[in-house]
Amino acid sequence: MIKNKRKILFVRRGYLLLLTGILLGFVAFSAISMIYSSRRPQDSGMGMPTEIEFDFLYTSEKQGWIEQVTPKFEVWFKELFNISVNVRLIVTGTHDTVNRILDGSERPTVWSPASSIWISYMNTKWLNITGSVHDIAVDWTPLVLSPVVIAGWGSYLDEHNVTGFMDLYRLAKEGVDFKYGHPDPLLSNGGTMTVILEFAEAAGKKPEDLTIDDLKNETVIEIVRTIESKAIA
Structure with a gap:
């Protein structure tokens, strides 16, 4: 059967x-915040914020590494920019990350699928579902050869x-x-x-x-x- x-x-x-x-199989980070920025409250014009928070949607095969380096990133960011940053980690399977973004249940600033093959798939589905003329997953950088x-x-x-x-x-x-x-x-x-x-x-x-x-x-x-x-x- x-x-x-x-x-x-x-x-x-x-x-x-x-x-x-x-595309060739790479782990990729893809910034998608520009698509959602128009749906979020804009800066009040009072200058630089003292604290920011963003969602990072990624896949489980790199969970241990991401959880280990995220606190270090938050400390580094604070020391460099004098801005407190809180990264909200959301971990699941790659196909599920795509579905969550497409149905709007997650609106991450950064998306890290398990492979770059999912980026074109995500963009194709996004254009078909929303009728948009702009890709949702942009500015991606390959990190690891798989x-x-x-x-x-x-x-x-x-x-x-x-x-x-x-x-x-x-x-x-x-x-x-x-x-x-x-x-x-x-x-x-x-x-x-x-x-x-x-x-x-x-x-x-x-x-x-x-x-x-x-x-x-x-x-x-x-x-x-x-x-x-x-x-x-």
Whole structure:
């Protein structure tokens, strides 16, 4: 049943939409305060504030690091600008951060998704939902390179010469019995990035060069579907 569900997954319109905003996988900070600034009270014109507070919406894989450095940032900011700053940390999954921003339940000043692939997705959804002509996620800076690798027993990889996703496709077509695991793409950033790389290899392109036509290409879909037929949760 799991395999059948995975096969259906790749032809659903909503899932393909998730893959339309393709960039290399980086952890990114994206300032989105400009979109919301018009909805917040403006400065009274009385000069510089003595205290400010802002919301920082980010994802759980960096929670320990963020919680450790935030107090240091607040002290540094106070010493440098003589302004007390209170950072309100809000942590959840990347897809949930997107949904919260789009439905207005969170209005963060800074958003840090698990990967920059979500920035184009966020902007596309924002433009479609609001009718705005301006992106919501702007001025983003990549911080960390997040590699995606294929790991397995060295003897097995050497025996079957597995160096990429197309080798998994080859083995599946040859009837070689193997299991392949990655997180759920609809729940995990790692799973999403893995499937993007599967599409990229199937199309013979870099991830950032993928197009909508590539994602609709029947040959590409067949390759990804075959690889995913070996996937387990």
